[in-house]
Amino acid sequence: MYHQYIMVIIFLFLTESAVVLQANLCLEKEILLLPPVNFTIMVTGLSKVLLRWKPNPNQDPRINCVKYNVKINTPNEDDYETKKTQSTSVNVLHQGFSASVQTVLHCGSRFFQSNWVSAELQAPPGVPGTSAVNLTCVTKIIRNEVSLHCTWIVGRNASEDTQYFFFYRFDRYTKECQEYRKDSWNRNIACWFPETAIDGKGRGKLAVHINGSSKQMVIKPLDQLFDLHAIDQVNPPMNVTAKMEGNHLFIQWEKPVSNFPRKCFDYEVDIYNIRRDYSKIQKLQGNSFDLIIDPTCKYSIKVRATVSFDCRKNGLWSEWSQSIYVGEYEPTHMTEWLLSVLMATICFFLLSLFFICRICHIWTKLFPPIPRPNSKVKDLFISNIYEKSRSGETEIEAISYVEYPGLDNLDDSVF
Numbered sequence: 173m174y175h176q177y178i179m180v181i182i183f184l185f186l187t188e189s190a191v192v193l194q195a196n197l198c199l200e201k202e203i204l205l206l207p208p209v210n211f212t213i214m215v216t217g218l219s220k221v222l223l224r225w226k227p228n229p230n231q232d233p234r235i236n237c238v239k240y241n242v243k244i245n246t247p248n249e250d251d252y253e254t255k256k257t258q259s260t261s262v263n264v265l266h267q268g269f270s271a272s273v274q275t276v277l278h279c280g281s282r283f284f285q286s287n288w289v290s291a292e293l294q295a296p297p298g299v300p301g302t303s304a305v306n307l308t309c310v311t312k313i314i315r316n317e318v319s320l321h322c323t324w325i326v327g328r329n330a331s332e333d334t335q336y337f338f339f340y341r342f343d344r345y346t347k348e349c350q351e352y353r354k355d356s357w358n359r360n361i362a363c364w365f366p367e368t369a370i371d372g373k374g375r376g377k378l379a380v381h382i383n384g385s386s387k388q389m390v391i392k393p394l395d396q397l398f399d400l401h402a403i404d405q406v407n408p409p410m411n412v413t414a415k416m417e418g419n420h421l422f423i424q425w426e427k428p429v430s431n432f433p434r435k436c437f438d439y440e441v442d443i444y445n446i447r448r449d450y451s452k453i454q455k456l457q458g459n460s461f462d463l464i465i466d467p468t469c470k471y472s473i474k475v476r477a478t479v480s481f482d483c484r485k486n487g488l489w490s491e492w493s494q495s496i497y498v499g500e501y502e503p504t505h506m507t508e509w510l511l512s513v514l515m516a517t518i519c520f521f522l523l524s525l526f527f528i529c530r531i532c533h534i535w536t537k538l539f540p541p542i543p544r545p546n547s548k549v550k551d552l553f554i555s556n557i558y559e560k561s562r563s564g565e566t567e568i569e570a571i572s573y574v575e576y577p578g579l580d581n582l583d584d585s586v587f
């Protein structure tokens with residue numbers, strides 16, 4: 173007990189004196205800060221690096237509250253301060269990575285900084301235009317597992333024998349694709365993970381890495397980072413039901429299969445009046461909706477969902493639920509009228525065609541008569557065309573029938 177007491181006193185004394193020393197230092201005009209030493213960048217995972225450095229051993233020992241300013245130069249500029257001598261950065265690495273660090277000291281209102289030290293990772297080698305492009309990914313919950321589906325396009329300059337390999341990292345988990353879809357050259361162009369280690373609420377970042385190999389060229393890898401909320405597609409709402417009472421339409425549904433509770437969803441209800449070909453889309457938060465409708469019309473109803481901003485940053489809408497139908501559908505008088513006019517026009521056209529042909533003897537002009545015309549054959553032409561026209565087939569078919577090579581034989585057998 174007594175010893176501990178002494179220790180605390182000594183500790184307090186030492187820190188006190190350090191603060192006093194530093195306070196005195198702050199009064200000095202110039203303070204020489206030395207940059208950190210042994211700055212290294214190490215790849216520790218897909219799209220993840222560890223930056224490490226050591227305090228400069230030659231630094232004035234009276235200065236003991238220094239901090240470090242870390243600056244990421246490539247691929248995206250960023251800078252931040254830390255008291256630690258290491259830092260993790262999550263960034264795509266296929267274009268290389270470079271960073272700098274300096275020692276800084278805040279002394280009251282004064283601020284001192286050392287020179288920078290820098291380090292970099294070279295971009296991985298590869299022929300330009302050979303990496304996978306247009307990478308898109310979607311996560312969904314299927315049977316309580318988070319599934320991942322990604323697709324990409326083969327780089328324009330990649331040879332036919334290129335093969336791509338797909339990896340993802342979420343947090344500490346890195347997985348290689350097992351289920352690829354292939355193009356006609358047998359090159360992998362999509363990947364499906366029925367289950368993953370990805371957060372079921374779509375929070376955090378997903379790192380994707382696609383590298384490749386070919387006998388003819390070095391294939392450039394592709395890195396991409398996705399915000400999970402932006403690629404997470406919730407399931408459609410469940411058990412959508414609708415009933416009509418008089419001119420009231422009541423619609424109800426259940427929340428989608430999801431790790432989010434009921435209160436976390438926004439919905440869109442699409443009510444489509446089939447007769448009037450008119451859609452009304454209603455946004456709302458509850459699980460039911462009712463509205464006044466025209467009970468003589470038939471309606472189709474579908475609902476979709478998204479996680480509301482209260483629970484997560486905005487993401488994708490679900491697919492629409494299966495349409496359900498209420499109300500009676502009677503074809504409108506307009507449609508009926510149009511149909512009969514159309515039928516009448518077609519009949520009239522065919523009949524006129526027949527008479528024109530008959531009057532002008534078009535077929536004799538088109539097909540000069542066979543040297544010794546057979547009156548029986550001629551009769552056959554006419555009766556055939558007449559039959560065909562009546563049965564609604566076209567004249568062209570009738571003519572091709574006339575051209576049938578075994579006409580004479582046929583003529584004999586029919587008559």
Ligand SMILES: *[C@@H]1O[C@H](CO)[C@@H](O)[C@H](O)[C@H]1NC(C)=O
Binds near residue numbers: 209
């Ligand atoms: C820096 O690295 C060198 C060589 O690896 C090593 O000898 C030296 O002790 C390191 N300096 C510090 C301060 O750790």
Ligand SMILES: *[C@@H]1O[C@H](CO)[C@@H](O)[C@H](O)[C@H]1NC(C)=O
Binds near residue numbers: 302
């Ligand atoms: C493909 O390679 C050619 C030269 O070899 C280059 O000019 C072109 O930019 C490359 N295409 C892409 C998409 O990078």
Ligand SMILES: *[C@@H]1O[C@H](CO)[C@@H](O)[C@H](O)[C@H]1NC(C)=O
Binds near residue numbers: 306325
């Ligand atoms: C790929 O992406 C580029 C740029 O984003 C776009 O112009 C191109 O149409 C896309 N290609 C395909 C096949 O989707």
Ligand SMILES: *[C@@H]1O[C@H](CO)[C@@H](O)[C@H](O)[C@H]1NC(C)=O
Binds near residue numbers: 384
């Ligand atoms: C692709 O990346 C994975 C994971 O980083 C690595 O293990 C593998 O060797 C790479 N393959 C090629 C062909 O570069």
Ligand SMILES: *[C@@H]1O[C@H](CO)[C@@H](O)[C@H](O)[C@H]1NC(C)=O
Binds near residue numbers: 410426
């Ligand atoms: C949907 O309906 C089915 C059968 O009608 C029922 O078993 C199921 O529990 C319902 N689901 C929800 C989420 O209410």
